Amino acid sequence: MTVSTYFQPDSLPEALALLGEHGPDLLVIAGGTVAMPLINEGISLPAKVMGLRRVGLGGIEQRGDRLAIGAMATLTALTTLQEVPLLAEAARHTASWAVRNMGTVGGNLFTPPPGGDVATALLALDAQVELVGPAGARLLPLSGFWTGFMTTAAGPDELVARIVVPVAPGRHAFVKLGRKAANTPAVVTVAVRAAMDGEAVRDVRIALGAAGPHPLRSAGAEAAVEGRALTPEVIASAAGAAAEDAQPFSDQVASTWYRRRMVGVMVGRALAQLASAEQRGA
Amino acid sequence: MARLRGTGIAAVNYPTGMNLGGDPSQALIHATTSGSFNVVLAAADLGQGLRTVMAQIAAETLGVPYGQIVIQTADTDTGPHDMGTFASRATHRVGNAVKAAAIEAREAVLQLASEELEVSIADLVLDGRGGIQVAGSPQKRRDIADLASRAQFQYGRTIAGRGVYMKPKSDVDPETGAMDPDSTQAYACTVAEVEVDTETGAVAVLSIRSAYEVGQQVNPALVQGQITGGAWMGMSHALYETTEPCYPSRDHSPKDFAGYLMPGMAELPIIEAVVLEVPSSNGPYGVKGVGEMTANSPIPAIVNAIYHACGVRVDSLPVTPEAILRGLDALAQGKGAA
Amino acid sequence: MTAQYHVVGESLERTDGVAHVTGRTLYTADLAFPGMLHLKVVRSPLHHALIRGVDLSAAERVPGFVRALTHADVPHNVYTILGLIGVEPEEEFVLPVDRVRYKGEPIVAILAETEAAAYEAVGKVQLDLEELPAVFDMDEALAPGAPIVTHWGNNTFMYEGHPCRRVRYGDVEAGFAQADHILEGEYRTSPIEHAPLETTGCIAVPEAGRFTVYTNTQAVYFSLDNTSIILGLQPNRLRFIGGTVGGGFGGKVDVIVEPLATLGAMRTGRPVRYVYNRQEEMQVSSTRSAETIRIKDGVMADGTIVARKVTGLADCGAYSRQTPYAITKFAANATGPYRIPNVWVDAYCVYTNRTPTSAMRGFGVTMGHFAIEVQMDKIAERCGIDPWTVRFRNAHRNGDVKPHRKVTSDATLIETMQAAARLVGHGLPPELAAMTSAPRTEWEGER
Amino acid sequence: MASVVVAFELGGRPVEVLVSPLATLQQVLRTQLGHTSVKDGCRQGGCGSCTVLLDGEPVLSCLLPVEDVAGRRVTTLEDLTPVDGLTTVQRAFLDANGFQCGYCTPGMELVTKALLERNPAPTRADIAEALSGNVCRCTGYVPIIAAVEAAAAAGSAAAVVASEGATR
Known part of the structure; x- marks a missing residue:
């Protein structure tokens, strides 16, 4: 369809007002890296589109012991984020330079499988999503944000405004397996964040990307390592539990069988990395 | 986890051109008043450098500098008939046509020179730099550019040439398969080294080293371009590419470059090649052809290397990490690979 | 060798190099013409179906819609690609009348003022299709009771009365009887997309009784002649301009876009642009055929191959396009660069409801080489010799007769393998290092 | 559909273009401004052939609504190629x-x-x-x-x- 209007609101309230006015007829795009290809090839035929590049959500600011990342912050902006090296690493492994210059952290939460490497890292970081709607803002744990394949807990009148990430000392590991080294869809992405208590792992969060309809945490793997030293046996047990927890799918890069197998292998590699990681903020 | 290395080899021949219903190409050449030559063709340059190669063949034959040649191609209002750019035929077929046209044009130039210098054509030689001289008397010479100018304005004559090369039609005997399917054959032998990750089944190609024999090379840098690009494409075919990743299900057929898998710069092996030149009997200056064949030998060389690395024989392409992993599982269970 | 020439053999700068590195090279889709319309195609969502009806009414109401082209608009509604050189049958329609045979087959073309309007109108065409059973596997397609894809009652291309291209040379059964080892292998390959960076496309421009077609075809005359037949136009009313192609690899020899675009220009009197988007290039443009290659070799203890039987199946998809010719090339090259005295080849072009296949780099030969060269390694292993030796022992030489009866000439396999061994530092035994491709002596010829 | 005017800097010179809503930078550069060095390989953000520099950073012009570059600095190969010679x-x-x-x-x-x-x-x-x-x-x-x-x-x-x- 020929697009009749492209809205470029200058503020979040203006964006929310447009969303309220036009409702589901309004296609909201952030970096455009997912929506624009569909429009360009006539697969998506929206009449009204709203772009968020001017709403002023591109900033990253400290909020106490947390970092509030504007939803329109680019993936490139994350790549140099020293406060949260796990996020920076995930961003560096996402797509290509030009796509990172356009794609946003908010958009990454909505990237269809197998995407969302940054989202997977955010899940391991126990990030919260700040949703803003007519009733004001609310914070939702990222673990409760996704409700199914390409569905989220965001209301039809809400926008993701920020992602709030705790900044705490600890260790992290990030492993992405693709069929290529760079600019590749994931076979499996694993992000791990943990505090260390001597040799023992505490408060571990193990997030899996491309292993289900959305990024998910492996409760089994977390239970297998929590409070324990990362011995080869413990790692193997966690890897096996993660493979069981995964809800893999088939696509161009991998089958269900291969993905499940690789969840185990990559969780194993991530935990081995965690065991050898130098102490640094995660 | 282990990373296992192996080496594999493969050797191939590749036919130049086909017989089709007869396989012709034509060329026309005419001199401008300034002594440059327009070569008029109908062949497409797919990126391999056809225009460049045809300019070189024309320059060589006419005895003028490369920069004196203008290639004008693929406008059917002006270009003479050409079958098309495929079947590794262009350098051979179109090259032969250009050479024939250039010879005819050269004869016209030599005729003028012989008249002006009052010697027989047999006594004239080209210096390859745009000059014609009497053999043994280098001071008795003419510039082709000057002759071209005088041909137009003084003598009212054309300096032009027509060329055609045709591979005659060869019907296939439906009972025995007897046929003459090509014009000549080029050869390649590739040695590939790989490393297999036994946990992921991923294959890293470490090197693709090849020897080629492609007849006389017209432009060696462009030949290397074909070999290098073909080595990458062969690796891509061997390990990555399919439009039906979930076959026999036709779901998830790729729609974009993210889903249609091909290796990137980070996956590049060392690619190295030596090229032998044994002139063919029927190509212009002895060329054979190199366009298509370069993806061929890398594929089985890589597949053979995988077997030598890890003992898994995969007889289906592409050889995915999953296929290797399933093969390793089968070996571990003592059943042997499928 | 090279020094005898002045220009040939020199790595001179490309004549088009400066234009390429400055981005000044103009490719087909870089051109635009006043009043140019955009052509997009309504494609079958099903793999195999009868066309019960096509309702254009909603599409016609889309602002910017100009007109539709249906099968009734096509003067000679059959793709003629190889028909031009006498290879029948004519089985593919430009726009099908009553049946589609692959997912993505064009049914109706839409011409609109803008690309967006064309896409919108395409989405509004209502198709009434009755789904038919489809077949995606070559062995299934050849089995009794399979859904029939073609209009002549079986799923193979017919080669002068045979369902396959045959090669018969020597006595293959006698060879097997004489052999020390029998080695069988089955090799399978997948369809492959050409994936040129520039998608297939053309722009047809009406000009005073003629049509100029700017195209990225690999063969301007081939495309012109086919378009002329399909549109019933004298060839002199067509002018095809091309020559600069953003990657071909065999995919741009199909003449799919030019006839429809030119027809659009005929019917509207306006320039018409028909350029595949990337998804069309990936999903509906021809691919390299999937192949199944079954090889049975009779081998002597020293690795010498004395007999080879090959059954090759190439999946041409729903329409054969250039594939029948690829199979002839496959059959001609089924022994690779080796001398085998007894050879039997049956090579089939099999129709299924997969995407049509056509030419691609290494046409008919690339996947045969994969099968043959993996088979060679298996022979070496079976005979307990190394992979170099088995290839040298079987290498063809000048003067050897090939199974298709042509006498080998210009052969350099042995010298090429020797060069490869030198390149990688692999020491060859003296008897291999001393070999040449020179014709066999009478004594050597006995075998 | 109401066209809008978008102003940005192209190769150091100000340009103003009348564009249809959500027209991409790629489309406008190629068809309205004649910058055909900006290629059109996929329009999916997957091939990089349409790359331009936006305030010096590589971006994919096929994914970028031209309205989003209002006031910004766009550079294509046309803008970099010297009159004589090459970069x-x-x-x-x-x-x-x-x-x-x-x-x-x-x-x-x-x-x-x-x-x-x-x-x-x-x-x-x-x-x-x-x-x-x-x-x-x-x-x-x-x-x-x-x-x-x-x-x-x-x-x-x-x-x-x-x-x-x-x-x-």
Whole structure:
């Protein structure tokens, strides 16, 4: 369809007002890296589109012991984020330079499988999503944000405004397996964040990307390592539990069988990395 | 986890051109008043450098500098008939046509020179730099550019040439398969080294080293371009590419470059090649052809290397990490690979 | 060798190099013409179906819609690609009348003022299709009771009365009887997309009784002649301009876009642009055929191959396009660069409801080489010799007769393998290092 | 559909264009401004052939609504090519035959320029990462890497000459 209007609101309230006015007829795009290809090839035929590049959500600011990342912050902006090296690493492994210059952290939460490497890292970081709607803002744990394949807990009148990430000392590991080294869809992405208590792992969060309809945490793997030293046996047990927890799918890069197998292998590699990681903020 | 290395080899021949219903190409050449030559063709340059190669063949034959040649191609209002750019035929077929046209044009130039210098054509030689001289008397010479100018304005004559090369039609005997399917054959032998990750089944190609024999090379840098690009494409075919990743299900057929898998710069092996030149009997200056064949030998060389690395024989392409992993599982269970 | 020439053999700068590195090279889709319309195609969502009806009414109401082209608009509604050189049958329609045979087959073309309007109108065409059973596997397609894809009652291309291209040379059964080892292998390959960076496309421009077609075809005359037949136009009313192609690899020899675009220009009197988007290039443009290659070799203890039987199946998809010719090339090259005295080849072009296949780099030969060269390694292993030796022992030489009866000439396999061994530092035994491709002596010829 | 006027800077010069809503920068550059070095390989953000520099950063013009670049600085290969001769990067691609069909070349060269501005001596890994969004089907990438390395070497040589000149 020929697009009749492209809205470029200058503020979040203006964006929310447009969303309220036009409702589901309004296609909201952030970096455009997912929506624009569909429009360009006539697969998506929206009449009204709203772009968020001017709403002023591109900033990253400290909020106490947390970092509030504007939803329109680019993936490139994350790549140099020293406060949260796990996020920076995930961003560096996402797509290509030009796509990172356009794609946003908010958009990454909505990237269809197998995407969302940054989202997977955010899940391991126990990030919260700040949703803003007519009733004001609310914070939702990222673990409760996704409700199914390409569905989220965001209301039809809400926008993701920020992602709030705790900044705490600890260790992290990030492993992405693709069929290529760079600019590749994931076979499996694993992000791990943990505090260390001597040799023992505490408060571990193990997030899996491309292993289900959305990024998910492996409760089994977390239970297998929590409070324990990362011995080869413990790692193997966690890897096996993660493979069981995964809800893999088939696509161009991998089958269900291969993905499940690789969840185990990559969780194993991530935990081995965690065991050898130098102490640094995660 | 282990990373296992192996080496594999493969050797191939590749036919130049086909017989089709007869396989012709034509060329026309005419001199401008300034002594440059327009070569008029109908062949497409797919990126391999056809225009460049045809300019070189024309320059060589006419005895003028490369920069004196203008290639004008693929406008059917002006270009003479050409079958098309495929079947590794262009350098051979179109090259032969250009050479024939250039010879005819050269004869016209030599005729003028012989008249002006009052010697027989047999006594004239080209210096390859745009000059014609009497053999043994280098001071008795003419510039082709000057002759071209005088041909137009003084003598009212054309300096032009027509060329055609045709591979005659060869019907296939439906009972025995007897046929003459090509014009000549080029050869390649590739040695590939790989490393297999036994946990992921991923294959890293470490090197693709090849020897080629492609007849006389017209432009060696462009030949290397074909070999290098073909080595990458062969690796891509061997390990990555399919439009039906979930076959026999036709779901998830790729729609974009993210889903249609091909290796990137980070996956590049060392690619190295030596090229032998044994002139063919029927190509212009002895060329054979190199366009298509370069993806061929890398594929089985890589597949053979995988077997030598890890003992898994995969007889289906592409050889995915999953296929290797399933093969390793089968070996571990003592059943042997499928 | 090279020094005898002045220009040939020199790595001179490309004549088009400066234009390429400055981005000044103009490719087909870089051109635009006043009043140019955009052509997009309504494609079958099903793999195999009868066309019960096509309702254009909603599409016609889309602002910017100009007109539709249906099968009734096509003067000679059959793709003629190889028909031009006498290879029948004519089985593919430009726009099908009553049946589609692959997912993505064009049914109706839409011409609109803008690309967006064309896409919108395409989405509004209502198709009434009755789904038919489809077949995606070559062995299934050849089995009794399979859904029939073609209009002549079986799923193979017919080669002068045979369902396959045959090669018969020597006595293959006698060879097997004489052999020390029998080695069988089955090799399978997948369809492959050409994936040129520039998608297939053309722009047809009406000009005073003629049509100029700017195209990225690999063969301007081939495309012109086919378009002329399909549109019933004298060839002199067509002018095809091309020559600069953003990657071909065999995919741009199909003449799919030019006839429809030119027809659009005929019917509207306006320039018409028909350029595949990337998804069309990936999903509906021809691919390299999937192949199944079954090889049975009779081998002597020293690795010498004395007999080879090959059954090759190439999946041409729903329409054969250039594939029948690829199979002839496959059959001609089924022994690779080796001398085998007894050879039997049956090579089939099999129709299924997969995407049509056509030419691609290494046409008919690339996947045969994969099968043959993996088979060679298996022979070496079976005979307990190394992979170099088995290839040298079987290498063809000048003067050897090939199974298709042509006498080998210009052969350099042995010298090429020797060069490869030198390149990688692999020491060859003296008897291999001393070999040449020179014709066999009478004594050597006995075998 | 109401067209709108968008003003931005193209190659150092202000331009104003009348565009339809959500028209992409690629579309406008190619069809309205004649910058056909901006290629059209996929419109999916997957091939890199439409790369332009936006305030010096590589972006994919096929994914970018032109209205989003209002007031910003856009650079294409047309803007960089000197009247006579070639840029260092172009010269390196030409000398290395870092192209065959040429369709990916403008995008490759713009990303190379952006890379070398940030990292004058990139490693192979740096080059592979920076150019990972640019697809080439012809060359096997080897001569493209050679071109980037040659451009880096030429650039640092030029920098040495320039700094020597400055100290004199």
